[in-house]
């Protein structure tokens with residue numbers, strides 16, 4: 001097999017697929033190479049789910065800006081409303097002090113801060129959209145084995161090759177492209193694992209997310225589309241994570257209830273628990289002779305503010321915007337000068353998020369008495385500081401800042 005194309009995207013996860021769709025719908029020829037033989041089409045369709053176990057274990061809180069990119073990629077109409085859960089408010093509180101902050105979409109006159117949706121739902125919509133685009137070729141079940149940085153670039157597969165003017169490395173945290181190009185991804189191990197599960201709560205979540213900072217890490221409950229089902233993300237020590245995964249369901253419900261101060265009443269019907277090691281890592285250069293890194297292949301952040309995929313979506317939007325501008329100007333889409341523009345726009349933004357997550361982790365992980373007092377006082381002052389709080393909500397929900405065009409709602413639309 002030998003294919004010539006404009007762009008080869010390595011990795012058909014959410015960030016890779018979205019990059020491919022944005023480029024292909026603008027007329028560029030794109031080949032997506034995904035090593036998984038069966039792409040994640042299994043899982044929920046447009047059905048209504050009422051049991052915790054009916055929801056995918058991996059859910060994301062996507063910002064309004066990320067949802068706008070999905071909309072401009074033609075995917076929004078393909079996301080079944082029965083599987084979308086608007087995030088209207090959020091309460092964040094501290095186990096080591098009396099500090100508590102409430103975020104509310106109403107504070108900034110928006111209907112929601114974002115949307116909680118399952119990975120399977122998102123992937124199904126992306127894949128359905130990809131199938132409608134004649135310029136997009138999707139090679140599932142093909143792993144990349146080599147990369148030759150000639151002009152054009154040659155992506156070697158186990159059974160052929162793809163020649164492209166630009167290679168987008170969207171192959172996740174253990175990127176093979178990084179390995180092939182000897183690109184290091186320095187960072188730090190947080191010495192924490194995230195445990196995820198779905199569960200039922202006695203009281204309805206009312207579209208509010210809850211996050212409590214414990215000395216060992218934050219525990220969060222995200223509202224799923226069923227009024228009394230939540231997705232949990234609990235970041236804690238590796239040993240505590242092991243215990244949470246192994247403990248009997250009744251003990252797990254009690255432990256989680258205590259950790260979240262039963263903010264939604266008794267907890268029941270937990271699903272199996274899965275754990276992931278948490279890292280902070282960033283590649284130093286996002287571009288390398290015709291290759292651009294996006295998503296987790298470029299940066300990994302702590303999930304405490306649920307920003308990982310949001311950042312990846314902004315990478316995809318910014319990179320394709322830059323590439324389309326280069327095409328309009330008659331420039332080579334893989335030229336270093338073109339790709340450096342993408343790097344300049346995204347690297348600082350991603351690093352800032354990474355450091356902010358680090359700062360939060362250390363601030364809340366330190367339970368010295370005086371620091372707890374200061375933290376509590378700071379949180380309460382912040383909660384009452386209207387303009388500052390509104391500015392933070394607008395920024396973290398992606399309504400302000402230097403957004404790519406694909407993330408900006410066209411003027412005059414609601």
Ligand SMILES: Cc1cc2nc3c(=O)[nH]c(=O)nc-3n(C[C@H](O)[C@H](O)[C@H](O)COP(=O)(O)OP(=O)(O)OC[C@H]3O[C@@H](n4cnc5c(N)ncnc54)[C@H](O)[C@@H]3O)c2cc1C
Nearest residue numbers: 011013015035061144171172176295296306307308309310
């Ligand atoms: C516990 C937890 C909770 C999280 N919660 C949130 C949240 O609420 N909001 C949020 O925004 N983010 C969240 N994140 C982060 C989010 O999951 C990731 O940032 C996001 O999924 C990364 O997407 P990606 O497409 O870059 O990578 P991936 O989803 O890892 O996709 C990479 C793809 O590349 C393929 N691949 C790998 N190697 C090859 C190869 N050699 N050849 C071909 N294909 C290859 C893989 O099969 C895969 O399909 C969370 C993360 C964790 C751990």
